[in-house]
Amino acid sequence: MWSWLSENHGAVSALASCMTLVVWLLYFQLLYLGFRNTQRASILISIAGGPQLAAECILANLSREPVYVEAVAISVLGEDGTNVRSLSDLQMDATRSDVRSGAMQGPLGSSEMILLGTFRDLLLRAECEQSGDIRFTLTAIATYSGGDRLVGAEREFLLRGDRLRSTSLEARQLRSWRDRKRLRQLLRRSAVIDRASAH
Helix, strand or coil, rough: CCCCCCCCCHHHHHHHHHHHHHHHHHHHHHHHHHHHHHHCCCEEEEECCCCCCEEEEEEECCCCEEEEEEEEEEEEEEEEEEEEEEEHHCCCCCCCHHHHHCCEEEEEEEEEEEEEEHHHHHHCCCCCCCCCEEEEEEEEEEEECCEEEEEEEEEEEECCCCCECCCCCCCCEEEHHHHHEEEEEEECCCCCCCCCCCC
């Protein structure tokens, strides 16, 4: 065996170098993926209080860095198409002690959450008739301090009678270039917020 190694020393050395390079590449790939995941924004939209209209809607920031919630929009699917409305443009709910909950805007630290109101209130604020089956999507638009860019999350809900459920297991994170373009368009529909062109 030693003689074989001596005769093929060049080939063995080259193979060992290639294997070492592959190991280092895999190691750096894992490091990069771990770093990228920690730098990504992650926003939660959830139901608290059971599958009913009286349940509260939770908006939480699961990112490593704070986010600034620019707006919360609701898109209701109807016979005439999709009706989109920014809930953050409406009159502030003065009954809520947290200004961010009442305005549906403001800074949200890492691992922090706010209550947006009951789903019944959200649909009422959107002037949506609560009869029959209603399919609607909540979209949270925010600026992520970790990258100073627009990010967002959306989750679709289905109301049948008095029973409310989400059509997905979790909120879909909006991070791609196409998603950010759509978020800017949603912001431009807002009468209050005029910062879309800055992102």
